[in-house]
Amino acid sequence: MSVITMEAADGGLRERKKARTREALVDAALRLFAEQGFGPTTTEEIAAAADVSQRTLFRYFPTKEDIILDVQDEIEEAFRLKLAARPAAEHPVDSLITALTAAWSEVDASVLNAHLRIMRLSDESPKLLAAHLQRSAVNLDLLASLIAHRTGTDTAEDPRPELVAAAFGSAVHVGIVRCCRSGRGGVDDLVSSVNHCLELLIPTLTEPWDADRRAGRGAAPRAPRPAPPADGPGTPA
């Protein structure tokens, strides 16, 4: 048979079969985890549900956690692409917030929903939570490198790229966790919770603590930095 026929189409025939197998595994895992929990579900069950052998499963994913944690990487990669599209002169904090909004508005809703379901599962399984946090750490490193590159900062001498990335990541994480904890949460709840946390981050660190302030209804925080020129090619949403 012709090699050309097999690989010509639009991503390769094999590529698409691989992608389908991969998706079948992710779907099966997501479903079984929801039904039985993360721990009780075995890799053999997942493989059987996706009609492949256990060995094949481990050829696609190195660990059980990775089967579902890949969607996280997918989201974060989209986010980094949006960040790279922001103007270089913009302050990293502004770039990060704008890029996140842009990325989340473009990502498929089912992907964000899957991410939410994974966060829920993490509450129940320490192992899954640990794997998730580890990935977040790796993605944070990538983010810091990207920021350093964009601002022409030498990471070896200046910790600021890592600090912005870490502080931003913290705020996003707090927003996600709070959304998950508040019972049911659709994608809309997720977005508003994270946005609220991002808005509050700087005022929380710089303004006097007012016990009565809540949910952004308080004295409006003074703009801490001059607004950047609105010349960005990105998607300001």
Add this chain to the structure above:
Amino acid sequence: MSVITMEAADGGLRERKKARTREALVDAALRLFAEQGFGPTTTEEIAAAADVSQRTLFRYFPTKEDIILDVQDEIEEAFRLKLAARPAAEHPVDSLITALTAAWSEVDASVLNAHLRIMRLSDESPKLLAAHLQRSAVNLDLLASLIAHRTGTDTAEDPRPELVAAAFGSAVHVGIVRCCRSGRGGVDDLVSSVNHCLELLIPTLTEPWDADRRAGRGAAPRAPRPAPPADGPGTPA
């Protein structure tokens, strides 16, 4: 024999034996991990080195990682105690920084050194890193609760306690990681690296980005909040 004789001393005979077994396990693990790495060392080896059975090891520690990660909890608990001793009116950010300095100056140097060694091992073993991050998350929750209690803030409605705790924790983490990455690091290097990151956190988020600023030698950041009254009972170092 008399019950009084057995338990009168200062913490109970059994308690001290338990503590000694525990310490023997931690020491053995720390030594074996340094010699062979985290992954290759088996729980049976650790148990044998501490002269107990594998089952006993798992009675003291639920997982292999926990054998060494308990020193982290020890440090963080000391930190929370120092934080609780700060005046309630002080801004959380100031309380956190002061409490950290106080805690680290009191903790035994060997404990901090053990912590550093663990961080190094984490670079080598994803599993250890994941477990470490998970613990940090738990400790961050405790920290947020403490801050909420001290400031009279309702965590359900106001995310700020979680935000300060998370941002502070991020900066500390960045400082630790940078210290570990910069080759050899004594406790002094650790302290200065973390302090540097803590000083830079707020200016990094609020001041314009100046690519030439480095290591704190740049325009001094304006004090973002009025300095708190120096009436704290803590150890301002």
Add this chain to the structure above:
DNA sequence: GTCTATATAGGGATAGAC
């Protein structure tokens, strides 16, 4: 009887041989 330690057996994840 109660608490604590042990040995043994086994399940489940993952790596490697074939």
Add this chain to the structure above:
DNA sequence: GTCTATCCCTATATAGAC
């Protein structure tokens, strides 16, 4: 892709200390 080995961790059954 099947089979096997290894390691982490758990369960059960049991024995010593007081």
